Amino acid sequence: EVVLTQSPATLSLSPGERATLSCRASQSVRSLLAWYQQKPGQAPRLVIYDASNRATGIPARFSGSGSGTDFTLTISSLEPEDFAVYYCQQRSSWPLTFGGGTTVEIK
Amino acid sequence: EEQLVESGGDLVQPGGSLRLSCAASGFAFSSYAMGWVRQAPGKGLEWVSAISPSGDKTFYADSVKGRFTISRDNSKNALYLQMNSLRAGDTSIYYCAKRGGDGWGAFEVWGQGTLVTVSS
Numbered sequence: 001e002v003v004l005t006q007s008p009a010t011l012s013l014s015p016g017e018r019a020t021l022s023c024r025a026s027q028s029v030r031s032l033l034a035w036y037q038q039k040p041g042q043a044p045r046l047v048i049y050d051a052s053n054r055a056t057g058i059p060a061r062f063s064g065s066g067s068g069t070d071f072t073l074t075i076s077s078l079e080p081e082d083f084a085v086y087y088c089q090q091r092s093s094w095p096l097t098f099g100g101g102t103t104v105e106i107k
Numbered sequence: 108e109e110q111l112v113e114s115g116g117d118l119v120q121p122g123g124s125l126r127l128s129c130a131a132s133g134f135a136f137s138s139y140a141m142g143w144v145r146q147a148p149g150k151g152l153e154w155v156s157a158i159s160p161s162g163d164k165t166f167y168a169d170s171v172k173g174r175f176t177i178s179r180d181n182s183k184n185a186l187y188l189q190m191n192s193l194r195a196g197d198t199s200i201y202y203c204a205k206r207g208g209d210g211w212g213a214f215e216v217w218g219q220g221t222l223v224t225v226s227s
Binding site for chain 1: 151152153154166167168202207208211212214215216217218219220
């Protein structure tokens, strides 16, 4: 089973600042990694798929990079609506796995 | 608009059974793989099960293998999760999700979730 480790667990930033979230896989997942955003009381929402592709309707301030075992989600300038929990997920092998999440909170 | 609506969540005793349903609309349901993902209260996301577009291939997390069964009825645009031998650890919000891309893509559309509580 591929274990995904996200860091940091919590990121405290102010609106307008840059957010850099990390996801590390225990073995290569090629580029088959996605990022999801979840706000309290809501279902997750796809942000990035296949490491670097923005999902439909996702603003350009969100970008993803990486391949193999190391991946990054970057939010170039945080908007108030971006404060949420972010999860990475791999689809390279069964079982599908999610990371433990990074909370981006307002400083 | 692509939409998924789950139903069937309830309070059930340990050892009991429950069947979740997911009604799909706004897309060609029979063309897409689907899945279930759950989230225990205050915890992260856990993948549960997946099914191919035709229903001929199914996959399960080890934690539910042998107890849960995923199925679909493409004539009704519906996805199901039959849950047997339920345990307290199965208490979660269960989300139905559509997989994107040409095959087993990321979960690009999610339902609002249905709550399953396993307790005596």
